[in-house]
Amino acid sequence: MLNLIIVIAVVLIIAVIFTAYRVTTLVDVVKKDKNKSHVPSGNSLQGALMIVFLIAGIAGFFYFSMKEYDTYNLPIASEHAVVTENLFWITMAVTVFVFIVTQIFLFGFGWKYRYKESNTAHYYPHNNKLEMIWTIVPAIVLAWLIISGLKQWNVVTGPAPENSEVIEVMGYQYAWAFRYPGKDGELGSYDFRKIDAINSMGIDLTDQKGHDDFMPAQLVLPKGKPVHLKIRGRDVIHSVYNPHFRLQMNAVPGMPTRFWFTPTLSTAEMREKTGNPDFNYELVCNKICGKSHYGMKGIIVVLEQDEYDSWYKENQENSFLKLNPGYISQVPEDLKEAAKIAAGIENIEKEQKVTTAASSF
């Protein structure tokens, strides 16, 4: 049934085009006698349409851009975003100016210099001075934009400040995993061969520093303190992206990357600011990574420093090793005692029995 409708619609459309075609050719044949010029009739109409398009286009552009300003312009929430935002809007001002002026000239000339029998075009093959001007002026403006941009680029990609909070982020199909350094303040090393269903990040337990690492389900960040994300991918390339922080860095398997920034608005503040009590910063995957790329979401929570500290304290009690004591078997013999203390495994005696039992199999 539907197919039939489509077929009929197509036939009708073709018939309409065909009729239009026949009518215009016939009209042209009739007109040709009166109109000796080689220029088809309706030339001025085309020029006029250009002006209509120009005006409607510019009006629509400004109207929509202003009306929607608060919708497309997400509130920013990191220190460097303030600077890049500024540069973004400077670039916007420059480009919009050029955009409007050139389009006005383009379509305006179309109308103004449309064919007239009495006119002759002006033979004007070149003008070196003009050409110099529009080589040099854009070059200067661009140089200015580049320099402002690179200054900030060097800050953003430069070394993270000493006091940064170091957190590891790993992307995998189709979710994110996070790892915090725990009590010792240092992340342990990892090895992709150690990955399994539970040890999803491949924490290498032969490294003592990893014994107290913990892996919460959300990315929790302190407000006002630099955060240094150590980023990697487990299977294919993903990308750590969040537009509010102006944060983006690919998560590449086999090549660790990093990004540092300072959040400036806590989740609570953002909820107030946006008037949306359910607001959350979302960690977006922004590199095509497979079927559920579009669903690869993480939640980022920004807390005030004191809230963060207590959150951290609470969570470091849940170190990976403590939650999964079976993995103690991967810890080298001489580090086991220390590992248990670091991981916060309390009942040392009992655990020892379990593991010795396990290893005597």
Next chain:
Amino acid sequence: MSVTDIQLQEDLAHDDHHEDHHEQGFVSKYIFSTDHKTIAKQFLITGIFWALIGGGLSIIFRLQLGFPEMDLEWLRPMLGQWITTEGKLDAEFYLALVTMHGTIMVFFVLTAGLSGTFSNFLIPLQIGARDMASGFMNMLSYWFFFASSVVMFVSFFIETGPAGGGWTVYPPLSALPQAIQGSGLGMTLWLVSMALFIASSLLGGINYITTIINMRTHGMSFSRLPLTIWAFFITAILGLLSFPVLLSAALLLIFDRSFGTSFYLSEIYIAGEALPNVGGSPILYQHLFWFLGHPEVYIVILPALGITSEIIATNSRKPIFGYKAMIGSMLGIGFLSFIVWAHHMFVTGMNPFLGSVFTILTLVIAVPSAIKAFNYITTLWKGNIVFTPAMLFSIGLVSFFISGGLTGIFLGNSVLDINLHDTYFVVAHFHLVMGSASFFGLLAGVYHWFPKMFGRMMNDKLGKLHFWLSFVGIYLVFFPLHYIGIAGFPRRYYSFTSFETFNIYGDLNALVSIAAILTFAAQFIFLFNFFYSIYRGKLAPANPWKSNTLEWTTPRFPEHGNWIGAIPKVFRWPYDYSKPGAKDDFIPQTVPYSHTPESNLEHENELTKEEDLTGVEKAN
């Protein structure tokens, strides 16, 4: 007699007795033809076919994006298993759709369809040659493209579906069938098809370059070449230097996929197992890909700009403004396009210092692009503009080129790209500056040279209608994407419902989809006009647009060999429009200065002494 002698004799026979050409069979005339004009038409028709497929695919995914709730059950007869039991588009097939759309449009339509058509058609006709340097290689070039097309087409019909890793097919995603179904057989076919495509493009490119260097007619110096030819020339060189790099990238990918090497793979744990590969780098692939990829975007746009230069000059009845600057900026763009590739990779984690270098080089390339735009506009200034459909499409091209080029200034600034990379802002950027601009160049070229291709005229009114619907439609499709991109919407997303941040702009996405459907529908006006006019169009006059270039000196239906009798000589540049003192508002390249004392400039009067007028008829 030696082989070369025979060859020579045949060539001579070809030249001298062209009138009584030997009868050709259907096959050698229309299928395995070595006539550049026929090959051009083959490229054009194949390009149109692919444009329909590529456009159709985009309509399907635009339905998904604009109307995520829509029941797509009615597509089942066509898409089969790719429509889920709930009547939704399969999320993985969505990725295959965008991948194929991108591949088809960039390579098959805007590279083969555009360069293949117009380089083939115009180079011999505009430089005054009977055919390409090697007609046989030229024929091979088409048939490699055809084979490549067949392979790509077949990949739609296999069980695991076509490649789905995005048109840039970044590994590891594209290397591991565990990661996405499309990286199985579909990806293999993609790679085979691209290898064939690259062979086609190299065969074509070598031919274009050789022909332009060696086979220009008497008097056709490089400084008298139409800008179309300059554009095709530079394009072919870019292709020759960059496509082999894509081939090597593809080869290494094939090795990684099938022979256990680790060029691009390292430390991967997927589908419950750790892979043995270590030491490779996925980023290496991106460097290799974009080393082709960025020149490729200019391979796509330069021919369109060349076509536009020709059409704007002709229809403004004015010389192109700044002919030398136009060539200079094309050469500049050509050179610079090889050293900006890493602007596609600012957030891959590559050395930030490299990021700075590529930021600087990228914004340098904006300068010659700007010069070109300004020169087009100045060409219109004080012209006497005839709005043929070709002219309208050319003006539209300039408008798109500016709109899309300006957003490049944001993207090229690495620190701004952090937030824009892989969002819809990039999609808006390249669809305007490359996709739409180049597509308009293709259409402009068809409208302008149709009379030479088929000896008949296309309908003017339908052409204008087609222009306005397409022009307004395309702006409605791509302009709103800037807002969506600034709001942070990631590209290649099947749906935005999982994210709170992106629960806005459902209405804007619906508008974009409706505009896309209407724009696509408007292309059928063109199709009708095109095919109908081939058979029933008004017979074309010899020089319908009163143009200066050589192709209009051939007969209405030029045979293989193009000119009856001797090839015309060339005495001047192609842009003597509305020259003060001249009788007419155009002076074809074949008219010697000695015949136009009334309009000669001072240095041109000097030139009259050196002109070799043997075989030139005196115009009255």
